Amino acid sequence: MIARVLVIGIVALSGVVLALNVDEWFDPVQVRARNFLPAVGYQPDIALGQSRYQEVCARCHGVSLNGSSEGPPLIDATYAPAHHADLSFYHAVKNGVKQHHWQFGDMPMLTGLTPGQVSDIVLYVRKNQQLAGIQ
Numbered sequence: 001m002i003a004r005v006l007v008i009g010i011v012a013l014s015g016v017v018l019a020l021n022v023d024e025w026f027d028p029v030q031v032r033a034r035n036f037l038p039a040v041g042y043q044p045d046i047a048l049g050q051s052r053y054q055e056v057c058a059r060c061h062g063v064s065l066n067g068s069s070e071g072p073p074l075i076d077a078t079y080a081p082a083h084h085a086d087l088s089f090y091h092a093v094k095n096g097v098k099q100h101h102w103q104f105g106d107m108p109m110l111t112g113l114t115p116g117q118v119s120d121i122v123l124y125v126r127k128n129q130q131l132a133g134i135q
């Protein structure tokens with residue numbers, strides 16, 4: 001009897017909790033924030049992307065995006081948009097990358113960047129790839 005009351009109580013309570021959270025859970029703004037993506041309509045800024053890249057990524061991926069002893073070049077067919085979509089950049093920053101394409105070791109996850117700032121960096125990297133003929 002007590003067990004049944006408890007179960008009904010828990011089911012009822014979780015219903016209330018779900019109902020309270022469901023709007024927030026499916027809210028597109030919340031969904032994108034949770035998934036570490038910039039807000040819909042965010043306009044990336046290439047100049048900000050350049051300075052942020054130089055500040056955070058260049059020590060491994062190279063000042064000219066040509067790689068270093070710590071990391072691979074991003075101007076490389078491996079990282080063409082068709083091979084590594086923009087999503088892989090957000091994922092790399094948020095979660096880090098296990099060594100799989102190269103022999104530089106893992107890329108650590110990077111804290112302190114917002115999805116918008118990553119979007120700026122992606123624009124800067126894509127522009128430089130294009131200039132180098134990597135489409």
Ligand code: HEC
Pocket residue numbers: 053056057058059060061070071072084088089092093097098099100101102103104105106107108110121
């Ligand atoms: C401490 C060194 C280091 C820093 C700092 C670093 N990376 Fe990396 N990154 C790596 C290494 C090493 C790899 C290659 C892993 C492999 O595939 O073997 C990599 C791979 C990547 C990849 C490919 C991910 C994939 O799915 O294969 C992307 C995209 C990337 N980095 C973006 C960035 C950006 C953007 C920044 C700056 C915000 C950054 N990295 C900073 C070391 C670094």
